[in-house]
Amino acid sequence: MKAKVHVTLKNGVLDPQGKAVQHALDRLGFDGIDDVRQGKFIELELSDTDADVARAKVTDMCEKLLANTVIENYVIEIADA
């Protein structure tokens, strides 16, 4: 079973890297970009077969290590590989 975790900065937390990417895209001539937020994507291969168990486990991982919930949000996707 595969778990995909997206970690992003919370709204209201300044994302200077996202801003720098936005400026670079502007310079390349891409117009109409209102905002860019940069985050992390983490993929895990799990031996679990129950999606609910896997989700609970990955949620625990996010709370304890994968995300810093002071500044970051996370979204978990569980998919049968």
Add this chain to the structure above:
Amino acid sequence: MRAAVIVFPGSNCDRDMQVALRNAMGSEPVMVWHGDSEMPVVDLITVPGGFSYGDYLRAGCMAAKSPIMKEVVNQATKGVPVLGVCNGFQVLTESGLLPGALMRNAALKYVCRDVHLKVAANDTVFTSQYTPDQLIRIPIAHHDGNYFADDETLKKLEDTGRVAFHYCDETGAVTDAANPNGSQLGIAGIYNKRKTVLGMMPHPERLADAELGGTDGQSMFKGLVQALS
């Protein structure tokens, strides 16, 4: 006074800390490896600067989960003073001993230079040798020193005197121009509730010897020895 320096893979200010402590104490601090799960009996624990675990995932986060940190948190909870400098500050926020987080510098650049700091108060074991509002000069060297906390936490920190140092200019004014990394309210260092845990981005151990350009950092170590011996 007995002191410990925690050493992680990737620590690079552990020996600077060792020298600063040795010079102030007149005896050897204990170097404690991150993989150890027992802490010797000490009066002060220091978490030095560097790039523990290569800053993987987030600066300080892997170190915060290492075996010895459980014991550091244990001792800190019992009231043993803990000083975290630079990467050590990041480790202390990641381990939950201090609130908030250290984010990428606002200008996205590694900054390495001397800065001026305003000492908030001298009512702690770390700052007894300074005077309130004293202006000191200490070097910084970091990429992730941009202090962030939610508004409620910031207010609580300011209202209860838990901001230990603010970045300021040479006249002592806390301004945006004097803020090297975008830290909220120009915060350079903070305490826990009991003011027994201090985390700071600037490096007092790097300016603790006249032959190395200054002694503004030495006062912190002298104060600790006086308070904890």
